Every structure is written in structure tokens, then in C-alpha cells.
Amino acid sequence: MYFVRRILFAVPLLLVISALAFVLVHLAPGxxxxxxxxxxxxxxxxxLQAKYHLDEPIWKQYCRYLRDLAHGDFGVxxxxxxxxxxxxxxxxLPVSVTLGGLAFCFAMAVGLPAGFLTAxxxxxxxxxxxxxxxxxxxxxxxxxxxxxxxxxxxLKLHWFPIGLWSSPWHMILPPVALGLYFxxxxxxxxxxxxxxxxxxxxxxxxxxxxxxxxxxLFKHAFRLALLPVVSYAxxxxxxxxxxxxIIESIFQIPGIGVFLVNSSLNRDYTLVVGxxxxxxxxxxxxxxxxxxxxxxxxxxxxxE
Amino acid sequence: MLDxxxxxRIFRRxxxxxxxxxxxxxxxxxxxxxxxxxxxxxxxxxESLDPAVxxxxxxxxxxxxxxxxxxxxxxVDAQAVPGxxxxxxxxxxxxxxxxHLRPNLVxxxxxxxxxxxxxxxxxxxxxxxxxxxxxxxxxYLKNGEEFNTGVITNSDMVGVHVLDPLTLRVxxxxxxxxxxxxxxxxxxxxxxxxxxxxxxxxWLMARxxxxxxxxxxxxxxxxxxxxxxxxPRYWDAANTQANIIDMLPVGAATTAFNLYQSGxxxxxxxxxLIPNELLDVLLKRxxxxxxxxxxxxxxxFNVTRKPFDDPRVRQALALAVDKDRIVNKIxxxxxxxxxxxxxxxxxxxxxxxxxxxxxxxxxxxxxEAGYPGGKGFPRFEFLFSGSAGGNxxxxxxxxxxxxxxxxxxxQMDLRRVETQVFWGLQSRLEFxxxxxxxxxxxxDANTFLGMFQSGDGNNETGWKNSQYDDLIAAANNxxxxxxxxxxxQQAETLLIRDAAPIIPLYFYSGINYFDTNKVAGIWQNALDxxxxxxxRKIKAQP
Numbered sequence: 102m103y104f105v106r107r108i109l110f111a112v113p114l115l116l117v118i119s120a121l122a123f124v125l126v127h128l129a130p131g132x133x134x135x136x137x138x139x140x141x142x143x144x145x146x147x148x149l150q151a152k153y154h155l156d157e158p159i160w161k162q163y164c165r166y167l168r169d170l171a172h173g174d175f176g177v178x179x180x181x182x183x184x185x186x187x188x189x190x191x192x193x194l195p196v197s198v199t200l201g202g203l204a205f206c207f208a209m210a211v212g213l214p215a216g217f218l219t220a221x222x223x224x225x226x227x228x229x230x231x232x233x234x235x236x237x238x239x240x241x242x243x244x245x246x247x248x249x250x251x252x253x254x255x256l257k258l259h260w261f262p263i264g265l266w267s268s269p270w271h272m273i274l275p276p277v278a279l280g281l282y283f284x285x286x287x288x289x290x291x292x293x294x295x296x297x298x299x300x301x302x303x304x305x306x307x308x309x310x311x312x313x314x315x316x317x318l319f320k321h322a323f324r325l326a327l328l329p330v331v332s333y334a335x336x337x338x339x340x341x342x343x344x345x346x347i348i349e350s351i352f353q354i355p356g357i358g359v360f361l362v363n364s365s366l367n368r369d370y371t372l373v374v375g376x377x378x379x380x381x382x383x384x385x386x387x388x389x390x391x392x393x394x395x396x397x398x399x400x401x402x403x404x405e
Numbered sequence: 406m407l408d409x410x411x412x413x414r415i416f417r418r419x420x421x422x423x424x425x426x427x428x429x430x431x432x433x434x435x436x437x438x439x440x441x442x443x444x445x446x447x448x449x450x451x452e453s454l455d456p457a458v459x460x461x462x463x464x465x466x467x468x469x470x471x472x473x474x475x476x477x478x479x480x481v482d483a484q485a486v487p488g489x490x491x492x493x494x495x496x497x498x499x500x501x502x503x504x505h506l507r508p509n510l511v512x513x514x515x516x517x518x519x520x521x522x523x524x525x526x527x528x529x530x531x532x533x534x535x536x537x538x539x540x541x542x543x544x545y546l547k548n549g550e551e552f553n554t555g556v557i558t559n560s561d562m563v564g565v566h567v568l569d570p571l572t573l574r575v576x577x578x579x580x581x582x583x584x585x586x587x588x589x590x591x592x593x594x595x596x597x598x599x600x601x602x603x604x605x606x607x608w609l610m611a612r613x614x615x616x617x618x619x620x621x622x623x624x625x626x627x628x629x630x631x632x633x634x635x636x637p638r639y640w641d642a643a644n645t646q647a648n649i650i651d652m653l654p655v656g657a658a659t660t661a662f663n664l665y666q667s668g669x670x671x672x673x674x675x676x677x678l679i680p681n682e683l684l685d686v687l688l689k690r691x692x693x694x695x696x697x698x699x700x701x702x703x704x705x706f707n708v709t710r711k712p713f714d715d716p717r718v719r720q721a722l723a724l725a726v727d728k729d730r731i732v733n734k735i736x737x738x739x740x741x742x743x744x745x746x747x748x749x750x751x752x753x754x755x756x757x758x759x760x761x762x763x764x765x766x767x768x769x770x771x772x773e774a775g776y777p778g779g780k781g782f783p784r785f786e787f788l789f790s791g792s793a794g795g796n797x798x799x800x801x802x803x804x805x806x807x808x809x810x811x812x813x814x815x816q817m818d819l820r821r822v823e824t825q826v827f828w829g830l831q832s833r834l835e836f837x838x839x840x841x842x843x844x845x846x847x848x849d850a851n852t853f854l855g856m857f858q859s860g861d862g863n864n865e866t867g868w869k870n871s872q873y874d875d876l877i878a879a880a881n882n883x884x885x886x887x888x889x890x891x892x893x894q895q896a897e898t899l900l901i902r903d904a905a906p907i908i909p910l911y912f913y914s915g916i917n918y919f920d921t922n923k924v925a926g927i928w929q930n931a932l933d934x935x936x937x938x939x940x941r942k943i944k945a946q947p
């Protein structure tokens with residue numbers, strides 16, 4: 102019941118988001134058809150505006166947009182005029198989802214064990230080395246990591262291709278470059294969580310009952326410490342799945358991350374609103390999943 | 406303290422992570438396809454592949470393979486030579502062209518191409534409903550402008566008439582010396598009527614897509630690639646070199662260079678796709694080719710605002726610019742300094758020498774205008790756009806700021822804005838000085854000088870001069886090429902020496918990179934035009 106209500110509540114929220122995105126991008130100075138070459142006559146400019154209904158008052162344009170949206174149509178891209186926004190999402194989203202999904206798996210596969218081990222060996226060299234690497238991963242931006250990875254593994258060692266996205270071989274470096282930051286984040290959050298959990302009363306109680314340290318860590322502390330990781334992982338996954346402008350341009354990957362940035366620079370009104378909605382839907386959906394996961398992980402959590 | 410076998414077991418359980426990885430890897434792969442014969446890096450994603458929509462050079466370079474006009478450009482000097490038309494006659498007054506199409510022309514799908522298709526394509530580009538930004542290229546036709554702006558609605562009155570399936574009669578407003586070059590320009594390409602009428606704005610998604618050029622469109626995935634395949638029904642298919650061409654949309658210079666360097670691309674043909682930091686080193690390599698193209702970088706004044714309404718002030722600023730410093734320090738790609746707007750080497754034209762670097766004369770002119778030593782001269786602002794041309798716009802602005810301060814004692818502020826914002830400010834004359842550039846659409850002085858006529862949409866200086874307008878009109882009504890040359894020269898002298906609403910800084914150089922031992926069929930010409938049909942990979946000797 103609670104989750105049904107949450108889903109119903111998402112509808113007005115999405116409406117508000119679409120309206121805000123629509124108005125804001127129209128308010129920005131400059132339009133989609135401004136360019137270095139001005140048309141030979143002002144009439145041409147007017148024809149263009151009329152063709153895409155940009156000459157109408159904004160509320161009318163928004164109503165038109167909503168009407169199309171109700172039919173599942175995000176409209177024609179104003180920059181890539183032979184494509185509609187649905188095409189762009191259909192072509193780019195699977196690629197970005199693959200890239201983001203792999204980066205997510207990488208972040209978890211590295212971050213969870215690292216977080217666990219640094220907590221289990223707190224104050225030992227494993228902790229120091231692990232924590233140092235985690236901080237490094239968080240501090241290095243992807244536009245530094247990606248070229249370094251390329252330099253070492255593609256240009257010097259020739260292990261991986263330099264860019265493009267056509268075989269599993271092409272899908273190793275980009276997810277690593279993208280996921281590294283998150284793996285550091287996950288390590289730190291899990292370590293923090295485990296250390297906190299180790300001090301909680303029920304762990305002390307279990308220890309008093311004579312439970313072994315290892316079992317304690319896995320059975321109780323780890324499960325509890327996963328909660329902050331899970332709540333971080335929801336929005337992080339939404340971020341990863343919608344692609345990354347930097348990684349996609351460095352590795353020449355045909356995802357939607359590039360459009361997320363360029364559409365607003367190009368004043369591609371329909372594409373901006375369409376991608377904002379997509380992003381919002383992902384965030385809302387994944388937050389729902391996070392709340393559901395909480396229920397599974399922590400028996401103390403109850404939703405009305 | 407810790408039980409290692411237990412940890413190992415737990416980590417073994419983490420195998421569940423491998424399942425999504427495997428799924429993602431298989432799901433994320435595009436279906437395997439045969440490798441291309443030629444891979445070209447073509448700058449950012451084409452806005453469109455519709456000849457009536459495109460404005461950018463990168464887009465035109467793809468479209469030029471797919472569709473053809475009555476003429477086409479040959480690859481060496483980019484001269485217009487017979488394309489879909491095999492011959493033509495021009496009336497003595499230069500205003501009527503009769504084109505004869507090649508017999509047996511067909512679309513890549515097998516249907517015949519007739520004069521009716523040419524008529525349809527031109528009328529479509531002029532139709533206000535198409536909203537073609539480059540419709541001005543057809544304003545040279547009789548009633549072309551009137552039809553495009555809605556003054557007349559009857560398309561039969563436009564100066565293009567089908568005489569029979571192979572003959573087309575074209576009537577022009579004035580003898581237009583460069584009309585045959587225009588016939589090779591994308592806006593005038595011949596496009597498939599049936600497909601366009603059936604699919605509307607999404608006609609390029611139709612497969613098979615009828616093409617009138619040397620290649621047909623196989624695949625077009627946004628931000629991924631455009632794949633073209635040889636059109637076996639093209640009239641000159643025997644001379645089409647490569648079978649499959651991939652054009653990659655790459656916007657980042659380092660990525661383009663890396664892909665080329667690792668052998669994943671054969672040709673990179675845009676100067677913007679050279680990492681700026683490596684320019685000096687790379688230009689020395691034999692696979693980097695620099696050449697002068699028909700393009701000029703210049704500064705626009707807004708002559709409607711004080712103090713730049715005074716031509717002496719504008720001349721003073723122009724004379725105080727040491728252009729050598731700009732090409733040697735900033736652009737560094739073999740650019741030539743410009744004292745005039747129309748690049749040297751433009752066909753049938755000899756540009757006049759413009760003002761050079763003369764600090765003494767500059768100070769004198771500023772003093773005559775009432776600002777001796779820059780005293781009393783108001784602080785002014787230089788507007789430039791953020792992304793176009795990398796950091797060059799900014800570096801040039803800084804250099805100018807310094808030169809004008811040192812020579813004339815005037816103070817300039819810099820204002821950087823986003824590109825889309827810049828175009829709006831420029832066309833509404835909401836600036837004092839701004840950076841500008843212009844590339845010729847065809848090889849003729851008119852493509853540069855025509856835009857500074859009073860009220861032209863691309864004038865953007867607020868400068869109006871009836872004498873200039875008369876000279877341009879006279880030149881364009883002239884059949885005698887020597888007299889035309891003379892009229893244009895007088896007009897340009899007025900523009901750059903006397904009125905100076907602009908300061909030309911340098912002529913662009915084009916740079917492309919490819920290994921001449923591996924790729925042949927690209928020539929460095931002034932229009933920077935390289936027809937796809939002539940490019941081939943040299944087969945390695947066994």
C-alpha cells in the first residue's frame with residue numbers, strides 16, 4: 102500500500118519537474134536555431150520558429166508538449182531534427198545502462214570487500230593501505246583517471262582498445278574509469294558503517310553471548326553497515342545509468358551522457374526536458390528500490 | 406581474529422556479481438558488422454543529413470556522398486564540373502541556363518532521376534514550410550526570394566522550369582558568375598520526392614533510402630557512426646573508390662588523435678581535432694597536411710555605438726594590431742595574416758592591400774578623433790564566444806587587449822559568453838567589439854563581400870553604405886569578369902581601408918591528417934572539400 106502511494110505521488114512530481122525544466126530552458130538566452138550564419142531573410146527564421154511552434158506562448162507550448170507526452174512521444178529534437186527524443190533515448194540509453202551497470206558492478210566488487218577488510222583489520226596496514234587508496238579514488242576526477250588508464254593500458258601495454266564501443270574488450274576500461282570514484286566512496290561508507298555497527302548494543306549483546314568475531318562481523322555488523330551503502334547506491338546508480346559526459350567523450354561511447362550536457366548548450370528544448378524526465382524517473386524509481394531494500398535488510402524498518 | 410576460509414566462502418558467494426556483468430557485456434554489444442574500408446573522423450554528430458536542413462561543414466561532408474546536384478566539385482581544386490547534368494548552355498546575358506541531365510540516371514533504388522526531381526528539390530528548399538536556413542542560396546533564381554518569403558505563393562513563377570524529363574531551364578535575377586558552383590552546394594542537391602512525401606521530416610530513416618550520389622546510407626546511429634555503402638547505380642560508380650565508409654562523430658581532439666594514432670581511423674579532417682598543445686610537434690610530421698582555405702578570422706565593430714561610430718577610431722584600432730603576434734603565438738597552424746577580408750587565391754579576384762601594422766599612424770588617427778594618447782577614451786568591452794575554436798578566441802582577445810593598451814593607451818574589458826548566447830547578442834548588435842569568422846560557401850568574392858551590404862542578415866556591424874551596396878550590385882550584374890573584379894576591389898577597399906567596420910586578422914588554414922602511404926585521393930584545396938567517392942585506401946603490397 103505504501104509503495105503504491107509512493108508511485109502515485111511520483112506522477113505530480115514528474116509534472117512539476119517537466120514544467121520546471123521546460124520553463125527554465127526556455128528562459129535561457131539564445132535559441133536552438135541561433136548560429137553563426139544568419140538566414141538570408143528574417144522570414145526564414147520566422148518559418149523555423151513556426152514549424153516547431155516556438156512562436157506560441159510558452160504555456161501553449163507546454164500544453165502541446167504534455168499532450169504528446171501522454172501519447173508517449175517526447176517530441177522532435179530541435180538540434181538533431183531528423184530524430185525524435187524517443188529515438189535518441191532508445192539508441193543511447195542501452196549503451197549508457199551497460200556502461201553504468203558495469204561501473205556499478207565494479208564499484209561494488211571492489212568497494213564492498215575493501216570496506217569490509219579495512220574495517221575488520223582496523224588500525225593495521227591493510228586498513229592504512231586500503232583507506233589511502235579509497236581516498237585517492239575519491240579524490241581523482243574521472244578526467245584524470247581515464248587518460249591515465251588509456252595511457253598505461255592502451256597506448257603503452259596495448260591490452261585494451263583506445264575507444265569506441267563494439268566488443269566486450271571495449272567495455273573494460275570505461276567502466277573502471279567511471280566506477281573508481283564510487284568504489285572509493287563505497288569502501289569508506291561501508292568501513293564507517295561497520296565500525297559504528299560494531300559499537301552498537303546488539304553487537305555487544307551478541308558478543309557477550311559468546312559469538313565469534315568473524316560471525317559477528319558478517320551476521321550483524323555487515324548487514325547493518327550495508328544500509329548506508331544501499332541508500333548511497335540508489336542515486337549513484339541513477340547517476341551511472343544516465344551516462345557520463347566525460348567518460349563517454351573520452352572513450353567515444355555512444356551513450357546519452359553527452360546529450361545530457363550538450364542538449365542544454367544547444368538549447369535543444371525537447372531533448373533537455375525529455376532527458377530530465379528520464380533522469381527523474383530513474384531517481385524516483387531507484388529510491389523506491391532503496392526503501393524496499395531497507396525493509397529487507399533491517400527488520401526494525403517498517404513502512405505504514 | 407578472522408577466519409580466512411569463511412571470508413573466502415563469502416567472497417565466493419559474490420559470484421552473483423558476475424551474472425549481471427556477463428549479461429551487460431552481451432547485451433551492450435552492437436551486432437557484428439563487416440569492417441569499413443575507410444574510417445573517417447568527421448567532427449561532432451551531424452545535426453541532420455537532409456540537404457535542406459544542414460548548415461555545418463561536417464554535415465555537408467557526409468551528405469555530399471549521398472546526394473548530388475546538377476554539378477559536382479572535382480576533388481583536386483574543388484571546381485564545379487558536370488554532375489547529374491552532363492552539359493548546359495548559358496544565354497549571352499548570363500541569366501538563363503539550360504541544363505541537360507545525363508540519360509539513364511537512376512536513384513540507388515532503381516527509379517529514374519528526372520528534371521522533375523531537380524525542380525521538386527529546389528522548390529522544396531524554397532518552400533517556407535521546409536524552413537531551410539540556407540534558402541538564400543536559391544535567392545539568385547528569379548522569384549526565388551519572393552516565393553521563400555511568401556510574397557508569391559505560386560511555385561510556377563520561380564525561375565526553374567522542366568522542359569522535358571532531361572532538360573531544365575533556369576532563369577536568374579542577375580548573371581551570377583558562381584551559379585555553377587552553387588549547383589554543387591547541398592541546398593541544391595537532388596532529393597527523393599516520393600520518400601520525403603511519404604515519411605515527412607523522418608524521411609532519412611527510410612530504408613532503403615534512395616540516394617542520387619555515390620554512396621547510400623546504411624546506418625546512422627547518433628554519436629556512434631554514419632555508415633555509407635557504395636551506390637552501384639550511381640552514374641559514375643565505376644570511379645567510386647571505397648565500398649564501405651564509416652564516418653565517426655568525434656568532438657574531442659585528444660580522442661580523435663588517439664583513435665587515429667592507434668589505427669582505428671584512417672583520416673581526421675578537421676583542424677579543431679588536433680590537440681592544441683601538440684600542434685607544434687604534430688605539424689612537423691609528414692602525415693599532417695596544412696593548407697590555406699577560404700576562411701577569415703576578423704573583428705566586428707558595432708558602428709552604431711560611440712566611440713566606434715567614428716571611422717578614425719576604427720582605423721586606429723585596426724592599425725595598432727600586430728597580426729604576426731597572433732598567428733605566431735596563438736593559432737600556430739600556418740595561418741597567414743590578413744589585411745583584407747577576401748582570402749588571396751579566391752577565383753577571379755585580386756583583393757586590395759588593407760591597413761598593416763602602423764602604431765604611429767594609429768596614435769595620430771586616435772588623436773585626430775579627439776583622444777590623444779587614449780585620454781578620455783571610454784573603457785569598452787570585447788565580446789567573444791566560449792567554445793567555438795577552443796581557447797583561441799580568448800587568447801586573441803587577451804592579445805588585442807594588450808596591444809591596444811600599449812599602442813593606444815585604451816582600456817578594454819573581456820566578456821566571454823556561451824556560443825548560443827553569443828549569436829543572439831551579435832545579431833541584435835548588443836556588443837561593442839566581437840570576434841567573428843567566415844568561411845566561403847563557394848569560391849567567389851561575393852560569398853565574403855555580399856554580407857556587408859546594408860541590412861544583410863550577416864552584416865552585424867550596423868554599418869550601412871549605399872556606395873558599397875551599389876558596387877556589389879554592379880559587380881553581380883556584370884558578365885565581364887575583369888570589370889566584376891574591379892567593382893569588388895573598390896567595394897573591398899571601402900570596407901577595409903575607409904570605413905573599417907571590421908578588422909581582418911588572419912586567413913584560416915585547414916589541417917587534415919592521414920598517412921599518404923595508406924590513403925590516397927584527398928587533395929588540399931581552398932574550399933577544404935574532399936569528395937568521398939575519390940578517397941581510397943592503398944592496399945599494402947604483399
